[in-house]
Amino acid sequence: MSHLELDHLVQRYGExxxxxxxxxxxxxxxxxxxxxxxxxxKTTLLRCIAGFEPIAGGEIRVEGELFSRPGCSLPPEKxxxxxxxxxxxxxxxxxxxxxxxxxxxxxxPEERKTRVAGLLQTIGLDHQGNKYPHxxxxxxxxxxxxxRALAPRPQLILLDEPFSNLDVDLRERLSVEVRDxxxxxxxxxxxxxxxxxxxxxxxxxxxxxxxxAIQQWDTPYNLYHRxxxxxxxxxxxxxxxxxxxxxxxxxxxxDTGVLESQKPLACCFDASPxxxxxxxxxxxxxxxxxxxxxxxxxxxxxxxxxxxxxxxLYTLRLPGGAQLLSLVSSHHNHAIGEQIGIRxxxxxxxxxxVQATLSPP
Amino acid sequence: MAYNWNWEVFLQPSxxxxxxxxxxxxxxxxxxxxxxxxxxLIALLLGALVGVLRTVPNxxxxxxxxxxxxxxxxxxxxxQLFLWYFVLPELLPTxxxxxxxxxxxxxxQFLSSMLCLGLFTxxxxxxxxxxGIESLPRxxxxxxxxxxxxxxxxxxxxxxxxxxxxxVPPLTSEFLNIFKNSAVCSTIGLLELxxxxxxxxxxxxxxxxxxxxxxxxxxxxxxxxxxxxxxxxARVRVPGFIGGK
Numbered sequence: 025m026s027h028l029e030l031d032h033l034v035q036r037y038g039e040x041x042x043x044x045x046x047x048x049x050x051x052x053x054x055x056x057x058x059x060x061x062x063x064x065x066k067t068t069l070l071r072c073i074a075g076f077e078p079i080a081g082g083e084i085r086v087e088g089e090l091f092s093r094p095g096c097s098l099p100p101e102k103x104x105x106x107x108x109x110x111x112x113x114x115x116x117x118x119x120x121x122x123x124x125x126x127x128x129x130x131x132x133p134e135e136r137k138t139r140v141a142g143l144l145q146t147i148g149l150d151h152q153g154n155k156y157p158h159x160x161x162x163x164x165x166x167x168x169x170x171x172r173a174l175a176p177r178p179q180l181i182l183l184d185e186p187f188s189n190l191d192v193d194l195r196e197r198l199s200v201e202v203r204d205x206x207x208x209x210x211x212x213x214x215x216x217x218x219x220x221x222x223x224x225x226x227x228x229x230x231x232x233x234x235x236x237a238i239q240q241w242d243t244p245y246n247l248y249h250r251x252x253x254x255x256x257x258x259x260x261x262x263x264x265x266x267x268x269x270x271x272x273x274x275x276x277x278x279d280t281g282v283l284e285s286q287k288p289l290a291c292c293f294d295a296s297p298x299x300x301x302x303x304x305x306x307x308x309x310x311x312x313x314x315x316x317x318x319x320x321x322x323x324x325x326x327x328x329x330x331x332x333x334x335x336x337l338y339t340l341r342l343p344g345g346a347q348l349l350s351l352v353s354s355h356h357n358h359a360i361g362e363q364i365g366i367r368x369x370x371x372x373x374x375x376x377x378v379q380a381t382l383s384p385p
Numbered sequence: 386m387a388y389n390w391n392w393e394v395f396l397q398p399s400x401x402x403x404x405x406x407x408x409x410x411x412x413x414x415x416x417x418x419x420x421x422x423x424x425x426l427i428a429l430l431l432g433a434l435v436g437v438l439r440t441v442p443n444x445x446x447x448x449x450x451x452x453x454x455x456x457x458x459x460x461x462x463x464x465q466l467f468l469w470y471f472v473l474p475e476l477l478p479t480x481x482x483x484x485x486x487x488x489x490x491x492x493x494q495f496l497s498s499m500l501c502l503g504l505f506t507x508x509x510x511x512x513x514x515x516x517g518i519e520s521l522p523r524x525x526x527x528x529x530x531x532x533x534x535x536x537x538x539x540x541x542x543x544x545x546x547x548x549x550x551x552x553v554p555p556l557t558s559e560f561l562n563i564f565k566n567s568a569v570c571s572t573i574g575l576l577e578l579x580x581x582x583x584x585x586x587x588x589x590x591x592x593x594x595x596x597x598x599x600x601x602x603x604x605x606x607x608x609x610x611x612x613x614x615x616x617x618x619a620r621v622r623v624p625g626f627i628g629g630k
Contacts, residue, residue, distance in 0.1 A: 076527055100530040101538075107531035113524030117546050117623050126542075127532035156624050176533060 027052040027087060027212050028073070028180055034081030035068055042068045044236035045082070050214065050229075055206055057215040057223040060233030061259070066216045069233070070182050073214065074107050075100035086179055106173030106181040110188055112165045114157040120144070120168050121153035127176035143171040146205055163194045170202060174209055181206065183215045187222055199225040220260055232256050248310075254376045257308050262337075264348045265306035267378060272301050276373055279344040280322055283307065285373035305375040311337060313370045314350035320365035324348065326358050340366065391591055395598070400588045413581030414602050420498055420577060421564045427503030428563065429556075432510025433549075437540060439515040450511065457508035462569055465505055470497040470573045490574070498570035506563050513555045517548035550621045557614040564606050578602055 028050045035043040043065045050056045058066040071077045073084055075097055084092040086105075091098045106127075114123050121140050128136045144150050147167035149160075157165055166186055173181055186202070187195040203226045206213050217223055223230050224244045232239040232247065232255070240252040251257035268278035273288040324340035327347065331354065338350045338358070350366060358364050395407040438450035457465070470493070474482045485493060521544060529539030571580035582599035586592045 074527070074531060076530070099535075100527070101533045101535050104533065105531060107527065109524040109528060111522055111524050113522060113528035115525070115528070115543055115547075117550065127534075129533065158624055172528075172532065182531075 027054075028214070029085040029088075030069075030073075030082065031085070032082040033069065033072060033079060033084065035065070035072055035077065036080045042236055043072065046233075046236070046238050047082075048231055048238060048241050050212060052212050053207075053210050054228045055203065055213045055215065055226055057217060057227035057230045058233050059217060059220060059223040059230050059260075061218055064233040065236040066218075066233045067184060070184055070214065070216045073180075074105055074182055075103050104176070104179045106176070106178035108166070108169050108173050108181065108183045108186045110185040112157075112162075112169040112189075114165055114169055114172070116157055118156075119153060120149065120155050120157065120160070123157065123168060124153075124171045124175050126172060129176075139175055143175060146208070147171045162190050163198050166190065166198065167201070170205065174205075174211065177209075179212070181211050181213045183213060185217055186215070188217070188219070195219075195222060196225060202226065232259060234259070249372060249374070251308070251374060254306075257374060257376070261310060262349055263308050263310045264346075265376075266309055266346055266348070268305055268307050268375070270301050270303050270305055270375070276305065276307055276375060278307055279342060279346060280368060283368060283370055283373055285370070287372045289373055289375060304378045306378055307370075308374040308376075309348055309368065309370065311349040311351040313368060314340070314348050315367045315369050316350060316352040316356055316364060317367045318365045320367045322366055322368075323363045324350075324366050326360050326362050326364060329358070329360060338364075340364070388593065390593070392594055394585075394589050394591045394594055397589075406585055406589065409581045409585060410578070410598055410602065413576060413578040413599075416495075416576060417564065417567050417578040417602075418606070420495060420502065420570065420575070421567045424499050424502035424506065424567070425560060425563050427499065428506035428510050428559070431504065431507035433514055435507060435511035436514025437518070437545070439511060440518045441536070454508045454511050457504050458512070462501070462505055462566060463572065466498065466501045466569055466573060469501040470494070473497075491576075494570070494573050494575040497573065498567070498575050502563055502566055502570070505566070506559055509559050509562075510556065513552045513559065514548060516555075517552035518544055520551060521547055547623065550623055553614065553618045553621060557611065557618075560610055560614065561607050564603065564610070 030049075031047050033043055033046045034041065046065075046069060048056075058069060060066050068077070072079050072092060075092065078097045079092045079094060081094055083090060086103070090096075091103060115126065118126065121144070124140045124143055125136050128139060131139065140153065141150070144153055147164075147170065149164060149167065152160075152164075157168065160168065166189075170183075170186075183202075187198055190198065199222050215223065215226055227244065229241065230244055230247055231241045234255050240247060240256045242250070242252075247256060247260045251260060257263065266278045266280070268276045268283070270276055270289065271282070274285050276283045276285070276289070322342075324342050326338055327341050328339040330337040333354065335354050336352050336356070336358075338352055340348045340350055342348065348366075356364075395410065396405055398404070399406050399409055435450045435453050438446050439454070441447055460468075474485045476482075477485065485496075525543055525547070526539055529543040530536070534542065567577055568579035570577055571583070574580075576584070578599055582595045585595040589595070
């Protein structure tokens, strides 16, 4: 039995459907992430799971027990679901220790003390329990918020954009730390974010949300390398699309030549039955698929370059006019306008039927 | 203008024969204090309750609270006082009304004034409390609920401790207002500070001394209240928040 189960969840605000038939399951001890652009309904979904909003359709179950269905909702305080908020929501009139101990109602004073001391150590703030929230940095406050949510040993923990108020460095470090803490406590968790780096760093599995629906539920690796549709391919990672024609299950012809895929072109054949040999498709080319090779006969013009320290991200124009992104070691310092040799090295080709609208890379 | 200043008027025996005119002032002062403090107690308790009710999710409860506030906030204080003193006894069951009308006039005046001031001010306190609760980030309430507290518990342990701290400064103004508004009660014959001042003028024809004394008495009250409330503010303020550092 899965730990958390959503079955065709629907949520509306008036006429506006915010969550439209979302279903997924999460196993105990797993960290899942809902990733999507602002307004895709991910936070609403989280609020439904927490019990802050009644739902308009479907079901939410935890360990098989019904938590929400239309017209009936277990109140949030009975769900044993911990929540970490974007603005931390620490209680400003209580010390750090009192904040963490807040949810420990049934324990003896001794147990409370032990649990709080243990958690303070886990979040690396031992001996700082007597401070007040405003005396801590943003990162420390967020760790206290996590400890407060963990203290009553909830069945499930929800994190609502927990790192979005922090600077980039801290965000990356803290997301790894939080993952370690959650794993250490054996906690099942759902993270909501619009930042894919955060999602990749923390989650075992990720659901890409768009327009109130899950577009793909998969591991971070598969989302990047085997996106299920054009939206996921665009949203996750960087990349460009090259138009081409399918030859057969393994071969696609594009402007630059013929590409071979080691696995059959599953994505395309699955997504659209009309898509077969001879169909026009767009082939997803990730920046790491475009290899810089001076010896290559294929030349491209440097349109733009972004220095990233260890590497450059070049925007290149092929002779035919199509644009590609290429990640090249920063030893290869090429000027804008220069022609450089490239090679396409794509192991598994991901392609989609040609669409009328092309979004910029 | 030839005005005969005579500060010794306060030491003269009063026209009623008992004590001096200064004793009249002391009596008025005590009445004002007693009336204002009891009314303030009512205003705080009722205002806190109504203010909380205005913010609860239950539409019926918040609607009733909103109606309460609008009624007591929008009828002039003087009109409310007349309603309490002249109209309400007529609306009570006959026996109760008669019992009220036959009681000591001071008791009648004091009770009407206390209820009037208390309820009038409670509507204003309720609005302060509501704004205090609503000024808290919404996450605070959800955080309380997510940790497993019921809505009433979340109010008790999360929202109200913060909201009450935040509204101490505006409540200070209301506390000051209740002393000043109590002067209105002289219109139904309650012998509080302002009424005693006027009476003193009638008997002694020394208006300047009388009203200077009354003014000073109000100043003393208000300065005391301000000093006390500053202390309360300093004690309860939350570091890192409004009024804190």
